[in-house]
Amino acid sequence: MNKDLTEGKPSSVLWRFCLPLFGSIIFQQLYNIADSWVSGKFIGEGALAAVGNSYEITLIFIAFAFGCNMGCSVVVSQLFGAKDYRQVKTAVSTAMLLTGAVCLVLMTAGLVGSRRLLALLNTPPNAMADSALYLDIYILGLPFMFFYNVATGTFAALGDSRTPFVFLALSSTANIGMDILFVTAFGMGVAGVAWATFICQGISCALAMIVVLRRMQALTAGRGKAPLFSAVLLKKIIIIAVPSTLQQSFISVGNLVIQGVINGFGTGVMAGYSAGVKLNNLVITSFTTLANGISNYTAQNIGAGKRERVRQGLRSGLKMVWLLCVPFCLLYFFAGEALVRFFMDDPTEQALRTGIVFLCILSPFYFVVSAKLAADGVLRGAGMMRQFMTATFTDLILRVMLAILLSRTALKSTGIWCAWPIGWVIATGMSLLFYRKAFVSFPGNTVPCRERVE
Numbered sequence: 001m002n003k004d005l006t007e008g009k010p011s012s013v014l015w016r017f018c019l020p021l022f023g024s025i026i027f028q029q030l031y032n033i034a035d036s037w038v039s040g041k042f043i044g045e046g047a048l049a050a051v052g053n054s055y056e057i058t059l060i061f062i063a064f065a066f067g068c069n070m071g072c073s074v075v076v077s078q079l080f081g082a083k084d085y086r087q088v089k090t091a092v093s094t095a096m097l098l099t100g101a102v103c104l105v106l107m108t109a110g111l112v113g114s115r116r117l118l119a120l121l122n123t124p125p126n127a128m129a130d131s132a133l134y135l136d137i138y139i140l141g142l143p144f145m146f147f148y149n150v151a152t153g154t155f156a157a158l159g160d161s162r163t164p165f166v167f168l169a170l171s172s173t174a175n176i177g178m179d180i181l182f183v184t185a186f187g188m189g190v191a192g193v194a195w196a197t198f199i200c201q202g203i204s205c206a207l208a209m210i211v212v213l214r215r216m217q218a219l220t221a222g223r224g225k226a227p228l229f230s231a232v233l234l235k236k237i238i239i240i241a242v243p244s245t246l247q248q249s250f251i252s253v254g255n256l257v258i259q260g261v262i263n264g265f266g267t268g269v270m271a272g273y274s275a276g277v278k279l280n281n282l283v284i285t286s287f288t289t290l291a292n293g294i295s296n297y298t299a300q301n302i303g304a305g306k307r308e309r310v311r312q313g314l315r316s317g318l319k320m321v322w323l324l325c326v327p328f329c330l331l332y333f334f335a336g337e338a339l340v341r342f343f344m345d346d347p348t349e350q351a352l353r354t355g356i357v358f359l360c361i362l363s364p365f366y367f368v369v370s371a372k373l374a375a376d377g378v379l380r381g382a383g384m385m386r387q388f389m390t391a392t393f394t395d396l397i398l399r400v401m402l403a404i405l406l407s408r409t410a411l412k413s414t415g416i417w418c419a420w421p422i423g424w425v426i427a428t429g430m431s432l433l434f435y436r437k438a439f440v441s442f443p444g445n446t447v448p449c450r451e452r453v454e
Contacts (some may be wrong), residue, residue, distance in 0.1 A: 002215070005297045006081055011316035018293040018320060020161035024152075025289040026282075027168035034172075035193045036278050038179040039273070040343040043352065047190050048343060049267045050130035052274025055253070056259040058138055059119050061106055065146045068099045069153035070292070074299045074381060075233065076157035081170025081303030083345025089216045091233045094156050096147070098237060103146040110139040117251040121256060124261040127270075130190040137194035144198070145206040151208035154215075156296045163211060167204045169417040175200040243385040247392045254400040258416060261403060265413045270288030272354025273413075275343035280362055283328050287321055287370045291377030298381025311439055314378050321370035332363035358417045365421040372428035375435040387434035395427030 005013055036055075040048035074097035079087045114135045115128075123131055152164040175196055180193025220226050262273050294317045301309045332339065340355030341347060347355075372391065379388040399419045406415025 002080075003299040004081075004221075005077075005118055005159050006306050006309070010297075010309050010312035011319075014297055014313055014316045015292065015320065017159060017161050017297065018290050018317075020165040021156070021293045022286055022324070023288050024161070024165040024168045027165070027172035028285070033278055033282065034176045034179050035197060036274060036343050038176075038183050038193055039190060041345050042180070042183045043189055045271045045344060045347065046267065048274055049124075049270040050127040050190060051134055051193065051269060052277070053118070053123055053127055053259065054131045054135045054138070054262070055254050055274070055278075056121070057114065057135060059111065059252035059255060060249060060251065061142055061145070063243050063252050064102055064106060065142075065240040066148060066248045067219060067245025068102060069149040070093060070158070070244040070295070070380065071100070071153075071237035071239075072094060072150050073153035073157045073292070074240045074383070075236045076154060077296045077299035077381070078303035079131050080157055080288075081300035082161070085219045087227040087230075087233065088157075089220045090214065090228070090230045091237065092150075092216055092231050093226075094233045095150050095153075096120070097229060097238055097369075098234060099146050099150050103143050107139055107142050109134065110142070112156055114139065117256075121260050124263065124267060124270075127267065127298065134190050134194045136240075138196055141198040143199055144201040147204040148201065148208050150256050151205070151212045155208075155214050157299075158215065159300070160298070161293065164208065167208055170214075171200040171204040174203075193199060199245045212276060227352050240380070240383065240385065243389050244380065249390060250393060250396050254396045257400050258403045258419075261416060262413065266350070268348045268350030269354045269413050271344065271347070272340065272351040272356075273358060275340045275351075276358035277354040278343070279332065283332075283363075283366055284369065284373075286324060287366075287373045290317065290321055290324070291373040291380075293317075294374055294377030295381035296380050307439075310378060310382070313373060314435065315351065316439060317370060317374045317377065321374050322367060325366045325370055329363045329366055332359040336360055341381055354413060355412055361414075361417045362420050365424050368421070369424040370426050372424065372431045375428075375431040378435055378439070379431065384434065384438060387438075388431075391427045391430040391434065394430060395423040397423075398426060399423035406432040 003017065005017060007013075032047070035051050036048055039051045055436060072092065075095075076088055076091050079085075079091055115132050118128060118131050118135070154163050155161065178196035178200065179193055182188045182196050190197065262269055294313060296309050297313050301307065301313070336359040337352065338357040340352055343355075344351060372395075376388055376391065379385075399422075402419035402422055403416045406418055407413065409415050411418065
């Protein structure tokens with residue numbers, strides 16, 4: 001069901017909209033967690049290391065899918081807020097065409113260069129074959145992931161956060177069952193884990209696309225035929241999509257550099273980090289998804305000319321993400337060992353210690369990074385991509401440089417984990433400063449025209 005986010009009490013509207021988004025991302029993360037869990041429990045520590053190693057490369061593809069999602073979502077949100085429904089349909093079809101072209105290029109590059117990337121990561125010889133196999137199958141499923149992301153971006157732009165939640169709940173649950181079936185019953189190893197994800201993502205994508213097409217037909221019924229492509233809307237989508245993609249891509253590249261540093265400490269540290277980073281990504285991705293909801297809320301209200309609601313929305317968003325921080329911080333800090341053991345049947349002491357230390361260092365700072373991501377949601381929804389990129393790249397550059405430097409000290413691998421909180425603290429201050437300058441410091445609360453997606 002489509003939902004107008006420009007009417008009603010901002011806190012209530014945002015909570016009702018974002019809670020299903022949070023549920024969706026929990027199920028989305030079950031894909032990756034299930035892969036790691038089944039690999040570590042039913043295949044072995046080497047398989048867990050291989051899946052975790054490949055995962056850092058898959059984040060590059062996810063970055064591009066995320067950019068297509070946000071480009072479509074923000075532009076469609078503004079058009080929907082302005083009640084320009086024919087343009088909404090054209091924006092969605094234009095985003096689909098852009099997505100198809102981007103996906104084709106990435107599939108070609110991925111299939112040709114995946115092993116070179118794995119070699120650049122210093123992938124140990126005993127993990128190379130499984131890493132490459134998992135990655136190749138993942139790349140074959142990229143069209144499913146890309147078009148599903150554009151579909152969910154469209155749902156979010158229309159104020160519908162429940163439909164993607166239903167799709168993900170069903171497909172993620174099925175993915176866990178298929179992972180176990182393919183590995184234990186069919187003995188397919190890492191390939192079974194990858195094919196299970198491929199099949200489940202394909203089904204989710206097909207269902208989501210069918211519903212989106214029906215929504216577009218209903219939205220424009222009686223309003224005349226909408227063009228399938230618009231160069232003007234393509235430019236608007238790219239203005240949002242490129243910085244969003246660059247943000248995620250550079251983060252992924254940075255993670256690849258860090259993964260290369262981690263790989264130099266052996267498979268024990270690799271396995272422990274793989275378990276820890278999956279748990280950490282569950283939290284960060286949850287914050288990011290809620291921030292995406294704040295972006296949709298901001299974009300709809302800016303499209304409707306109701307900028308005064310943006311400040312109220314951020315205050316409500318901060319309460320929401322900080323409430324989410326409490327259980328995760330307590331769980332990761334005090335129950336880290338049990339969580340890391342969940343991914344490995346018989347972990348080595350080094351792998352177990354690595355995962356526990358990683359979670360203990362990062363979890364107290366979730367309150368900080370969640371504030372950054374919420375403020376980033378407003379900046380992105382308002383089209384303030386320059387400020388958004390500045391804060392994001394500052395975080396990334398600091399984390400990569402400090403990870404390399406601190407890993408060479410007496411801290412060794414622990415020094416790598418210390419880089420995260422430092423980058424988060426500085427970048428959060430920058431994001432909040434940019435937000436305050438645009439929405440708080442000036443009585444009119446107007447976003448500079450050059451920053452708008454118009």
